[in-house]
Amino acid sequence: MALADSSVVTLALPDMLRRFDVSITTVAWVLTAYNIVLAAAAVPAAHLARRQPAVVCAAGLIVFSVASLACGLAPSFAVLLAGRCVQAAGGAAVVAAALDLLSAVSASESDAAHTWAAAGVIGAALGPAAGGVLTQLLGWESIFFVQAPLLLAPLAALPALRSCRGASATSGRPHVAANLALLFASAALSAALFLLVILLVNGWNLHPAVAGVVATVMPAAAITVARRSRAPGGTAFRAGTGLLLTAGGLASLGVLPHAGWTWTVPPQLLVGAGLGLTIGALTDQALRGRSPQAVHGGWTIASRHAGVVLGLLLLTPLFSHQLDRNEAEAKRAGAAILLDSRLPPLDKLRVAQEVLRSIDRANGRLPDVRAPLEGRFGGPAGTEYRRVAGSLQDQLERAVTDAFGWPFLLASALALCGLSAVAVGRRDPAL
Amino acid sequence: MKVLGAAAAVAASAGLIGAYIALGGTSYRPAPVADPCAHRPWRAPSGVAETLEQVALSTADGAACALGVSREDLVLALAGRDDLSRFAAAHHVSQDDAERAIPDGLFRAVEDARAAGAIDGGLAGTLETIARHFPIGLVLDVLQGASRLIPG
Numbered sequence: 001m002a003l004a005d006s007s008v009v010t011l012a013l014p015d016m017l018r019r020f021d022v023s024i025t026t027v028a029w030v031l032t033a034y035n036i037v038l039a040a041a042a043v044p045a046a047h048l049a050r051r052q053p054a055v056v057c058a059a060g061l062i063v064f065s066v067a068s069l070a071c072g073l074a075p076s077f078a079v080l081l082a083g084r085c086v087q088a089a090g091g092a093a094v095v096a097a098a099l100d101l102l103s104a105v106s107a108s109e110s111d112a113a114h115t116w117a118a119a120g121v122i123g124a125a126l127g128p129a130a131g132g133v134l135t136q137l138l139g140w141e142s143i144f145f146v147q148a149p150l151l152l153a154p155l156a157a158l159p160a161l162r163s164c165r166g167a168s169a170t171s172g173r174p175h176v177a178a179n180l181a182l183l184f185a186s187a188a189l190s191a192a193l194f195l196l197v198i199l200l201v202n203g204w205n206l207h208p209a210v211a212g213v214v215a216t217v218m219p220a221a222a223i224t225v226a227r228r229s230r231a232p233g234g235t236a237f238r239a240g241t242g243l244l245l246t247a248g249g250l251a252s253l254g255v256l257p258h259a260g261w262t263w264t265v266p267p268q269l270l271v272g273a274g275l276g277l278t279i280g281a282l283t284d285q286a287l288r289g290r291s292p293q294a295v296h297g298g299w300t301i302a303s304r305h306a307g308v309v310l311g312l313l314l315l316t317p318l319f320s321h322q323l324d325r326n327e328a329e330a331k332r333a334g335a336a337i338l339l340d341s342r343l344p345p346l347d348k349l350r351v352a353q354e355v356l357r358s359i360d361r362a363n364g365r366l367p368d369v370r371a372p373l374e375g376r377f378g379g380p381a382g383t384e385y386r387r388v389a390g391s392l393q394d395q396l397e398r399a400v401t402d403a404f405g406w407p408f409l410l411a412s413a414l415a416l417c418g419l420s421a422v423a424v425g426r427r428d429p430a431l
Numbered sequence: 432m433k434v435l436g437a438a439a440a441v442a443a444s445a446g447l448i449g450a451y452i453a454l455g456g457t458s459y460r461p462a463p464v465a466d467p468c469a470h471r472p473w474r475a476p477s478g479v480a481e482t483l484e485q486v487a488l489s490t491a492d493g494a495a496c497a498l499g500v501s502r503e504d505l506v507l508a509l510a511g512r513d514d515l516s517r518f519a520a521a522h523h524v525s526q527d528d529a530e531r532a533i534p535d536g537l538f539r540a541v542e543d544a545r546a547a548g549a550i551d552g553g554l555a556g557t558l559e560t561i562a563r564h565f566p567i568g569l570v571l572d573v574l575q576g577a578s579r580l581i582p583g
Contacts, residue, residue: 237436237437240437241436241437241440242440244437244440244441244444245440245443245444247444248440248441248443248444248445248447248448249444249447251444251448252444252447252448252451255448255451255452255456255457256451256456257451257452257454257455257456257458258454258455263451266447267447270443270444270447274440326461329461330461331507332461332464332501332503332504332507333461333462333463333464333503334462335503335506335507336462336463336464336465336502336503337462339488339491339502339503339506342474344480345480345481345483345484346480348484391462395461395462398459399459399461401459402459405457
């Protein structure tokens, strides 16, 4: 759940944006701040967890739960951000200690590492869907209220693990290439989830719950592939193949031919399959033969969440810029369509006013410009009204979809950077 | 086997990207906006309302040409005071520039109307004289307030 939290609020961002009246760039800090703190706290928390993993895990769960309640009750955006930072600190302690605790109850360290990595992928990928359904049914605050009691439940099992101790070996150097590749893969994953959800909800007006279901294609593919790809060895090839699929899927999202959620399904399958192969393989590579596992696990968490931050920091301004530019172009194109149309002259001004009003009412979402014109479809100029409404709606839909093109292509490039890191690591195993 | 897996990943990715591009994935272009300085033929107007519409569109073309912007940008700028301020800042247009551009637009409208045979030479001369002496500040105020006069 602590890892799911890096993405669980993705579908709640549009509602938070409206609740606190902030920009897309500002509201993205709800995700960014959480991931920055988690990345920074992961390694220190892992060192701490080596002595008393059960105690550190319990402390982390309590901090996380209390911070979740604070987020749900936040009266201002600043309080929400502060709550997210505290949540992340608690989450770092839980995740780092979990690897030591899993090692104590698993058949081998490798089994523990695999379960731990898979839980991370599943958590991060299922987050948006769970958040979307909760946001739709009960409001965004419910995401935090539901988490608090759920996170306290594992406390009951911790006393049995109190005697558990982490390995006391001196910590060795982290696997640079694998962690660097994880960083880029996570940057691509964050982009895939963040941009896809914003495209579905804000771009194409899907309800958050429906968008959550649509975005579940990616984690479903990731889980299916991760379960079938546990062959020992060949981690570099698995990671490389996964990153190729991720890059291809993200590039496909960058060249969507039409607006509509069905077009996102094939690319999501590629991205999901790619991430299912990549994250597990790279985590295996980063942890294999390195001790203590918790500390190296901490490095993988730090890399992954630093990657999420990198993805958000690179993509959010680019996406906002593209959206502003395309909105201006679409307005200009819409004005041209209206001015050159053969609508009755005096009605033209009225229609223009109604269309502008529907754009304002849409509050940043894709407006339905057909609605204000539908009443005129049966009149003497009905054919022309129908043509104008269709042209206007098509312009807006294509402009919105196109605004996501370059950000998705940049995310694809991030996945290819991860592929380069895998290739360098394969050539120089010392890295 | 491993190489086969990587080749399949490349093929699946390239296939999907290629299919999406073939279906029009990179074809988005905003609807074209005509050059306001280029001649735009008048439609045969029927009735006063359509004649006035053609005059207004020609005026907008002429003014936009004088300001070096598109007709559509100029029309969107007249939607309200905030839009006009944003437009003026974005295109470095002062009130003086706007006041000089409106007569240019009116001359263009008169010229277009004469070329289309909608008015004769005598009326064209009279309209040009009116355009030269018209209180342009008032025109701007009327244009900015026009949208509020139209019932929704």
